[in-house]
Amino acid sequence: MSSVIFYRFRSQKDPSRILFDGTGLTVFDLKREIIFENKLGDGLDFQLKLFTPDTEEEYEDDAQVIPRSSSVIVRRSPAIKATNLNSRPKLGALAAVGNATRYVTGKPRVLQKKS
Amino acid sequence: MEQPNPTGLRFFSLGGGNEVGRSCHILQYKGKTIMLDAGVHPAYQGLASLPFYDEFDLSTVDILLISHFHLDHAASLPYVMQRTNFNGRVFMTHPTKAIYRWLLKDFVRVTSIGGSPNEKDDNLYTDEDLSESFDRIETIDYHSTMDVNGIKFTAFHAGHVLGAAMFQIELGSLRVLFTGDYSRELDRHLNSAEIPPLASDVLIVESTFGTATHEPRLSREKKLTQLIHSTVTKGGRVLMPVFALGRAQELMLILDEYWSHNEEELGNGQVPIYYASNLAKRSMSVFQTYVNMMNDSIRKKFRDSKTNPFIFKNISYLKNIDSFQDFGPSVMLAAPGMLQNGLSRDLLEKWCPEPKNMVLITGYSVEGSMAKYLMLEPENIPSVNNPEVNIPRRCQVEEISFAAHVDFQENIDFIEQIRASNIILVHGESNPMGRLKSALLSNFSSTKGTEDEVHVFNPRNCADVILEFKGVKVAKAVGT
Ligand SMILES: [Zn+2]
């Protein structure tokens, strides 16, 4: 039995879908699938962000599971190059990873929760 | 991040910021939104080739102006009109519209080859999208002004290719000039770019060649014909990868004339010249139709001889490579211009192991394309149909630019005449663009601290430039 997650690029009118087996996909795997499905390339020159359709809240944690039958909004943005960073992102340590390469190479980012 | 700035002018590149390719810029001023160009990046395919459309709400765009038919300026237009919630009005010149139609039909066809049936369609849009959107594109004449809800804009000649336009946009008391790709050199068939009679406050200008200097046209033509002549004399084949329409016609005018002047050695089919393109036949009729928009010398030629100057005595058209009998030296103009795939790539792979053959690159080659890679003179090149196979490269590789973009001196002369106090650089790789910025700043250094201070911006994609105006004077400028 195949499961589905619907995704829509923010600028597009119509949604597309990812088929998979199971009850959900992690944010990491979903991004990876979307990148491969749409042949977006090696991830060096762009970032891919996922948002909930209603609140436009970002799925920031690669490990979060998105349940099957959900819909998400996808946003493809320019990569942030570490050399020409003007404004630092919220987490200074993440400054160098402003692109989507990890979804292509297959190494999830481990978020270190600070208490 | 996306609210239009209530008082200032906001400039925002979705593509073409610090890169050549996927030209697309947004201008917002007093609640009006103008989009300039809707291109693709020639080094990428599918969605990856698009400007960063997710970064802007396209439903807010009032008008979209297309500067010329080149793919890096126009090829994502059907996508924008059919697949997004864009519902603005679209304008381009008549010849741009005429050529755009055939060009994009070919683009859809070429990019759909090679995909297996169970794979997701790589095409950004279909033939149906193309024809459905085509009828909604409006045309504008050179030197005429349109007014759409208080946004006034006028088209001027940009040189570069047939139909290419610069747009001067009037927003209240503010004038913005967008050059698109432009050329200030009179060539064999086009006018050079015009200086609009009214000055502009903001200039959005291409920076493809940065601070580089072109050799004069005549010496480039001489070099070109001599290189080709000596190669074919030695029995070699010359591959000239070209974009099917535009600069190819200029090259054919040069070659046809040279062949006629050297009839005994080259003419009468002794050394054939081929123009391999699906669009060959069509292009002739389009170029004939719009001879009146070209320069005086070609119009005179047309009038005097009563023949189409784009019917060439020494050049034959090839629809595909199957009908090509590759027996001896020849000159082949073949698309696409950056050797990514298709006909020119097939010929490259066939001819590049042979040292007496030559690849002659005359267009601008973007980073990441095969043409750009070839200029490094690699030992091998990968086969496009079988990436595991490496093909030895022993042929000569030469570059003589006929790309019809301004060089540094031409650009700076033009910029000075526009008299804008805000200059936004687009359509250039980071390094040449950065060098141009420094050169402009030092050129205008005497204005520093004065009322007429000239500001130069080289924004990356999706980085804001916000210009504050009081009346028409600049009060403050922020951005990168
Ligand atoms: Zn162009």
Ligand SMILES: [Zn+2]
């Ligand atoms: Zn261009």
